[in-house]
Amino acid sequence: MRLEPRATPSAAATILWPAAAIGATIVFSSLLVMIAGASPFTVFFLVFKGAAGSQFALVETLTRATPLIFTGLAVAVAFRARLWNIGAEAQLYLGAVMTVVLGTGAVTLPSAGLIPLIMLAAMLTGALALLGPAILKTRFGVDEVVTTLLLNFIILLFVSMLLEGILKDPMGLGWPQSKRVIAEAQLPRLIQGKRLHFGFILAIVSAIIVWVIMKKTVLGYEMRAVGHNAEAARFAGIPVNRVIAKTALLSGGLAALAGFSEVAGLKGNLTLDLSPGYGYTGIVVAMLALLNPLGVIAAAIFVAGIFVGADAMSRSANVPSYIAEVMVATSLLTMVTAIMLMRYRVRWR
């Protein structure tokens, strides 16, 4: 068998293959649901109901989608330039650390000054955390996948150290948690009494800005060129290493905003369970979105819906909520396969 590139993917192929990927994911998870002894129809109905069946469910899904939009954007931007950032999890936590460092009373400013200041500082921290692996990649040829993965462990331990040390809330009854951010550092709620917060709007705006950067600016063009063929880009006079460094700064900054928005908008303080793997799930979100920044919004809401829906489902049906993780992982593998089949024709001979 061999693969032939298609000149231009047909419109049908761009719709049918991703749809087939989702279909295959549903078939596979249905099998697992049946093994667990439940009816797939009931289970998927419950997942859907739990994710979008009521105003409460929808609000919960959008709340869960917020950090995923940020981490999804972080991954989409990096992968576009073939910078394999698997460290969004760590960058998220660093953004959260910066939020509690500046937001718990160390700086007193009105909201209009304090929130942008915290956002900038958080982005800078996350950006620098990815700049390290990017420089190791361009200068020393060290694979950034391994360094960003290893950094996830290092930075999580670092956060744990801070939470048991200088950032520990003295009123926290001994729990490793930070103090709560002051009122001026909090993002407002979008709906009175609901968990959905202004971070969601920031995420949407970020997606639009990233889309503009990718499509309309020289940097975006250079990033795509580097991702498409670094050698050719270098030959064409694009400063490849500098483009990779800029990509790293942008990607790390976006991931850090996920941490900022979770602390300032939702949780109010920093704990070690702030993120149940949003950084890793961001990879799936970005791939489902075909690395398109605007697609990231839809993909993040879809993935968040699966998680929120599966949580609700597992409470009523006897199927472990880990089915959500399985579905998300499966959809990643089926989607990368679908993207390939969109672009190549398989010839058997």
Next chain:
Amino acid sequence: MIEAFEILFTASFWVAAIRIASPLIFATMGELICERAGVLNLGIEGIMVAGAFSGWFTVYMGGDLWTGVFVAAMTGAMFGLLHGFLTVPLGLSQHVTGIGVTLLATSLTYFTYRILLPEVTSPPKIEPFEPFAVPLLSDIPVLGPALFNQTPLTYLAYLTVAVVALVLYRTPVGVAVRAVGENPSAVEAQGISVTAIRIGAVMAGSALMAIGGAFLTMSAFNSFFFEMINGRGWIAIALVVFGSWRPGKALIGAILFAAFDAYQVRLQQITGGVIPYQIFLMMPFVLSIVALVVVARRATYPKALMIPYQKGER
């Protein structure tokens, strides 16, 4: 200070070091085989989780310990087949696919755990492998107990290194595996299928990774915990680079690394909480990054690593 130095001469320290090294040896050899054939396997972390669970569960259900090891290996090979199929004939990104395999293997394992053991609150235990003192050899001072008073799985780890080295450098299959990682079109010209060799290598390597995971549940400990692999797979990937893709050097790397890990635990006890414990726990990961940077300049990657092969191209 003297105390910190004396640790190095205690038998118990080296026993612990070899015990810590054992799962890393399996995992590192597994990754080495995959990469030698030109396929980066980032599924390693998840495959180790799946191996840890499937081996342990087989024994928990009344299976023999060696049956458990075999089931773990087969589980690993199945995930290897998945990774191989997606990255070799389909030529998908080895980075993204590997992360996907890790996420899938991990989540499937946790899902299966919850289905098979729905009621448990504390993880059930099995009777793990017992240490077996090799007569005479284990009487050598310090090194004897460290190397030769371990569980049979550790001896299997030594054997694995020898077999991997022998097969890679002394058999036609090994030559083919190394060749598809360096110059696949030359192999195809010999009438050997690059696809078959690569998928085979990834399956064999993944089986070893899974045994590495099973070592934790069936030899080092006696039950399965979530998060128990805890980055060991990623460390194995760093060790392969550190060992310049050579089994012997990778073995030395794994033992050095494990000795360092065992040392930091003891140092932690001596310093008695002056330094936050997280600093010690970070050290293995920091060390891995440092090792990567140090060797990176003179690293000789398999030339076709991460490059999908298409019949008839070039």
